Amino acid sequence: MSPSQLRRFPRRRTSVGASRDFVVHVLKEWQLTDLIDDIELCASELATNALLHGVPPGREFAVRLDLMDDLVRLEVRDSGDGQPKIQHADESSCSGRGLFLVGELAAVWAAFKRPATP
Template sequence: MRLTMPDAVKRFFAPAPESVPQARDFALRTLAAWDLEGRAHDVRLCVSELATNALTHGTHCGQGFHVTMSAEDGIVRVEVHDASPCRPWLRRPTNDDVSGRGLRIVAMLCDDWGVEERGATGKVVWSCFKTSRAAQGTLC
């Protein structure tokens, strides 16, 4: 059975530190509006990590980033689009490293994630989350 889900929503965030908490709030408000709050904490933390990465590594020359959220067939998909063509990778930080854990956190909390290149316009890092309404065996 295919569930009727809301249209995708997209928001632009400026290349500024306050954009990370704004992106987290955007994600939580969107999930609440969709009545899909079951994985809200996981989604919020992943948005925080991906937005931080976009801000730190992907916002060059004053360009910000976009967060897009969609939901279909019990899957919430979060996309963070930034202007950098550089692909992120899973790092292996030591106990003494103060950074490098963001994508590991994303990989642990979501059900699937990946990177889509956008050529001259950068890349999209996405993550998907099964909700309580998820169809068995379906992912992004």
């Protein structure tokens, strides 16, 4: 069975840092320290996106890591009804590059809606 770790975070600013800490802890536990910088950055950007655009007030977002053979899968899930899209921010923008960075660092990047749970 492949290792998997999941943690839920409340809709608070401090949850972005806590999600980074969670990812770093898991990757160290799995002895994948060479992947920490890229996956930590991806987790930070995805958690920030979930917090700012996806998590309704009073709800949480989840961060999950799966290890399958030589592949680490990072999933950040929120309960918002939007669909994230990579934007190309102009040079004067202070934000809007998070998903672009994830797309550049990840071997594969995808966003999809999960079916509603009963």
